[in-house]
Amino acid sequence: MKKIIFIVFITVFVFPCFSQERTQADIDLKVKTFFQKHGGWYDMNVPASDGQLLYNLILDNKYQQALEIGTSTGHSGIWMAWALSKTGGILITIEIDKSRHEEALANFKEAGVDHIIDARLDNAHELVPKLKGPFDFVFSDADKGWYQNYFEAVDPKLKVGGCYATHNVSDRGGNRWNQDYLHYLQGLDHYETSVDNSGGGMAISYKKAEK
Ligand SMILES: C[S@@+](CC[C@H](N)C(=O)[O-])C[C@H]1O[C@@H](n2cnc3c(N)ncnc32)[C@H](O)[C@@H]1O
Numbered sequence: 244m245k246k247i248i249f250i251v252f253i254t255v256f257v258f259p260c261f262s263q264e265r266t267q268a269d270i271d272l273k274v275k276t277f278f279q280k281h282g283g284w285y286d287m288n289v290p291a292s293d294g295q296l297l298y299n300l301i302l303d304n305k306y307q308q309a310l311e312i313g314t315s316t317g318h319s320g321i322w323m324a325w326a327l328s329k330t331g332g333i334l335i336t337i338e339i340d341k342s343r344h345e346e347a348l349a350n351f352k353e354a355g356v357d358h359i360i361d362a363r364l365d366n367a368h369e370l371v372p373k374l375k376g377p378f379d380f381v382f383s384d385a386d387k388g389w390y391q392n393y394f395e396a397v398d399p400k401l402k403v404g405g406c407y408a409t410h411n412v413s414d415r416g417g418n419r420w421n422q423d424y425l426h427y428l429q430g431l432d433h434y435e436t437s438v439d440n441s442g443g444g445m446a447i448s449y450k451k452a453e454k
Contacts, residue, residue, distance in 0.1 A: 265355060267328065273355030274325045281350075286316040286343060289384070289410060293442035294322035297382060300406055300447070306380035307332030308402075312367045312393055313385030314338035317347035317354075319410075323382065324356035334360045335374065337367045337385075367393065376400025384410040390424050398454065405450050407434070413444035 278291075289297075297319055301309065307330050309323055314336040324334050338344040344364040351357040363370060367385050371393055379402045383393050390409060401407060412425055428436040428448050436448040 265358065270325065270328045270355050273353075274321060277321065277350070277354040284316070284318045286318075286346075288315055288318035289322075290442045293410065293445060294319055296439060296442065296445060297408065298322045298326040300408060301326035301332070301380055302329060304380075304404075304406065305330050306406070308376070308378045309334040309380040309382070310371075310374065310376075310378045310397065311336035311382045311384065312371060313383070314347045314362060315340075315343050315384075317350040319382060319384060320347060320351065320360060320362075321354045321356055323380075324351070324354075324359040327359050328356060332359070335363065336360060337363045337365055337370055339364070339366050339385075372396040374400065377402050379405040381405075381407045382410070383407065387411060387420050387424075390420070391427055394428070398450075401450050403450050403452055407448040407450070409446040409448070411444055412438060412446035413440055414438040415440060417444075 300306070301323060307327065309327060309332060311320055311323065311334060314320055315338065320334060320336050327334055338347060341364060344362065348357070348362055351360050351362065368389060377400050378397065381397055381401060383390060394407065397407065409424070412421055414425060425438070425446060428434065428446055433452045433454050434448045434450055436446055439445045439447060
């Protein structure tokens with residue numbers, strides 16, 4: 244009897260303390276709890292509907308090598324990392340602002356997805372061209388005036404079949420940079436671009452072939 248009690252004690256109380264493994268159920272619960280607790284996002288973060296869109300794009304296409312340009316405090320990063328926890332992938336995300344980067348790190352930890360995210364504090368203008376890749380999913384959401392430069396730097400590192408999503412792009416008019424950038428994307432023969440206007444506007448560009 245003593246032996247059985249000892250085994251039950253070890254299994255139920257001691258072993259879980261040493262186990263570092265996070266099950267999918269643990270991650271699902273932590274992310275959902277995090278989103279319930281942090282309802283409002285005020286740091287230029289995507290709306291939840293765009294977070295869901297990013298999550299679906301990754302999960303539906305089983306993407307595994309993701310890059311985000313513009314972390315802010317991590318809302319979109321958590322959605323993407325949640326999907327990547329199910330595909331076995333990882334996310335590199337870049338933020339130039341130290342305080343937002345640090346807040347994002349804390350948020351990733353609290354949401355239980357920090358082990359999936361490589362968060363860099365850096366200027367994406369300099370870092371993106373240096374990243375080796377390859378990537379199969381990219382989310383571009385930093386400085387809009389640099390969107391085309393980011394795209395051109397990442398295109399050679401994006402796999403055929405991969406997807407390049409750009410935030411705050413609408414096909415319902417808008418300002419000059421928005422229209423110029425969208426025309427640029429739509430003019431690329433090796434990409435198929437559509438726009439989802441359900442949230443903040445998302446250009447979704449699938450790579451069909453190498454240039
Ligand atoms: C719209 S916010 C990103 C929101 C985030 N994707 C989300 O939904 O949670 C844009 C972020 O890009 C960052 N940013 C702007 N220029 C940058 C640069 N050159 N390198 C890295 N980050 C930059 C800003 O500091 C800002 O936090």
